[in-house]
Amino acid sequence: MIVATAGHVDHGKTSLIQALTGVDTDRLPEEKERGLTVDLGFAYLPIANGEVIGFVDVPGHEKFVRNMVAGIAGIDLGLVVVAADDGVMPQTREHVAVLDLLGVERAVVAVTKVDRSDRARIDAATQDVLSLLAETGLKAIAVHETAASGSDGIGGLLHSLTVEADTVVHHDSGGGFRLAVDRVFVVKGAGVVVTGMVHAGEAAVGDHLWAMPGGHDVRVRAIHAQDRPSETARRGDRAALNLAGIDRDALRRGDWIVTPALLTRSIRVDVMLRVLPTEAKALKHWTPVHVHHGAGHITGRVAILEGGAMVPGAEGLAQLVVDEPLVPAWGDRLVLRDQSARRTIAGARVIDPAGPVRGRARSERLARLATMDEDDPAAAITALLTLDDQGFDAHAFLAGRNIDPSGSADYLSAHDTLSFGPTDRRRVLLRRHWDALLAATVDTVRHDHAAHGDRLGPTLPELRRLLPQAPPPDLLDAAVRALVAEQTLVRRGAVVHTPEHSVELSGDDAALWNHVAIALEVETGSPPALFPLADQIDLSPSDLEGFLDRMVGYGMAVKIARNRYMTPDQVAESEAMAARTAEAFPEGFTAAQFRDTAGIGRNLAIDLLEHLDRSGVTQRRGDLRLLRDEP
Structure with missing residues (x-):
């Protein structure tokens, strides 16, 4: 059990911890000199059942409330200290408010310095602090009176703490490991050590973890839990981890030591x-x-x-x-x-x-947040699947709850779903929502044919805007690919159309296109950009751009960048090159690796990759790209 003090400056918090444990938690020279707690102090008390009560002594001065908050996240019990001669003071109120806001539910009250006050003041101070607690979610489980000097009342207080320690439910160690770092130091001969509260999960000696938000890979050399050597540290422990693989300067108070690749910045x-x-x-x-x-x-x-x-x-x-x-x-x-x-x-x-x-403030987003606030993750997933007809990222949802996303199938098995996307970012949706999207896509393409019979069909961005609820680009691309595979739609370049719909180029356009296509495909790997191409064709850049934009509408050309066009065959070849690069670099490939595989220049490689991102072929993750999976 972890207990944190709370109370105004000079109300006797540090003296109380010393009377209980024999440890003076004021460790800094400044604290010794001023007689004032400035930063967090720690002490431990073994009890009869073999467990250890950990104490976090927090500063009471208003200047150091920041340090106080750093010490109490994740504690089990508040030890609210109020001096009988002062009663409830400003930092008493603020500390109690912080305990309440952090979800601490139980507290023991210590009314100190009773030897310096008469009964009326003692009773008034007691009533004031109990009234303060009654305004919060904190339940006062016991009240003890202690003297400014001597051991009066300490035995009763210790008994209450021991009884409470016996009733604390053993913390569930499920989920990924999370330790909130509150101290970082170097031990000669051992190296870097971090201390803090374990908020979730369990770690063992030899485990590889991440120091976040820096993202450093670290290995656990040794562990102390509740001030004792241990092979493991688990939720509810105050722990010290001796870490390998990181320098002291790369860590600071406020960092987290976590299970790799689970939580993100x-x-x-x-x-x-x-x-x-x-x-x-x-x-x-x-x-x-x-x-x-x-x-x-x-x-x-x-x-x-x-x-x-x-x-x-x-x-x-x-x-x-x-x-x-x-x-x-x-x-x-x-x-x-x-x-x-x-x-x-x-x-x-x-x-x-x-x-x-x-x-962030749209009505559909607020409805989604209300659904995500459900305590039971399985119930939240069921509600999200029903609510969101465009699907959601099940990996991110589970990881955000500190749940291993590899177990997502257990949460989805009760539903008829399909999923697609990279392993770490899979969109999941109900099959009935998927079927509705397919039907809406076909209907929208047919409606476009009826309204614009002089063009082959809409491009994917146009199709997305035409659909009743614009789906995310990756979802629409997956739907179009599925419809093309079953021959319900045809994809020609950037254009989508039904198999029975066709248009013919005029004689002049056909002749000019043949000339342009030859120029584009002379160097299949590096088609010229707009201005060099205009020089070859002997057209002004603006006239050529207008013509090529018309060819995009006919499915003859694909605009991959502001000043660059390619034929559908060239784009298909670039997709094949991306697949080949992804096969060589399954964890993700860089633009340079794609450039070298395709044998093209850097500028063209960047243009192509950005086009493939927009088209749903690839997905960018920082400097790396992955292929999107089919649904």
Whole structure:
């Protein structure tokens, strides 16, 4: 069990921990000199059942609330300390608010310095702190009175903590490993050590993990859990990991040590936001804030998704847009403080760790967030499949919940679905939604034929705009490929049409096209760009561009860039080259690798790859590209 203190400066938190454990948690010279806790302190107490109670002693001064928040994410119990001679003070209120916003549900109250107060003041202080807790989700399970000096009341307090430790449910170690780093240091002869709370999962000596958000691969050399050597660290432990493969300077408080490739960096996080009722005014859209997550904190802004502001005490959907990447998971709790970092103003619970750049406040997006907020992942997947007729990324959904996406089949087996896309980004949708998209695509192409009989058919971008609900490009491309495979549609260059629909070029256009096609295909690997081609054909660039755009409509040419056209056969050859490159580099290939495989210049390689991305043939992941799978 992990216990964190909470309370105003000079109310006796550090002295209380020392009386319980024998450990002075003020370790910094500044703390010794000033008699004031500045940063987090830690102590441990073995108890009769063989378990260890871990204590996090937090600073009480308002200047160091940032450090206080860093120490309490993921704890089991709050130890709320209030001095009888002072009673509830500003940091008592703020610390209790932070405990509540972070989802801590139980607390033990210690009323200190009772030897310096009369009974009336002791009773008043006790009633004040209990009234404060009653306004939150924190339940006071016991109240103990302790003296400023001596051991009065310590035995009873220790008994309550021991009983509570026996009742704490053993933490489920499922999900990927996540440790929130609050300290980084070097031990001579051992190397880099990080400490922090384990928020999820389990890690063992020898495991390879990632240090995020940097993305560094590290190996666990040794582990201490609850201040004891251990082979494993699991959810609920305060742990120290001795790491190999990383320098001290590459780590800092606020980083995470996580299971590889499960959680990702994000600067947009969709949350359920709760404004503290004690705020004097509404929280407005795009308010600058300090965001505390795990043991770290960064700056950012709040985008209110429902209305332009949230009144004190209100709860609603928001997106946090932060200045540096977070490494969040569904259900994580965050604390928001004002721009000057002097006041806690709100708390948040993560719904989507990777919020969208655009359309974050659209009604369909808000409905999706309400669905994603379902506690049971299987129930959420069922609802998402029903709600989203264009499918969703099951890999990202499960990874965002810290669930291994390789088990997605277990969640989808009860549904008639199909999926496509790279292994790590698979779009999943119900077959009935897929069938409806196929039917709508064919109907839209036929309607275009009826309205524009003088052209062969719409291009894919045009078809997407014509459909009742514009599907994502990768989904439409998959639908067209399926319809072409079953010979319901024909794809000629960039144009889609039905097999029975055709158009003929005029004599002049046919003659000019033959001339242009020869010029394009003289060097199959490197067709000339628009201006050199215009010189060869002896046309002005603008006249040639207009003609080539008409040929695109006839399916004779494909516009792959602003000033470059190719024949459908050349584009098909480039797709084959992409497939060949992907076979040689199955983890993803670079533009240079594609260029070398195809034997073409860099500029043409970039133009082709960007066209293949838009066409749904390839998918970009940073500097790498992958082939999209067929549905």
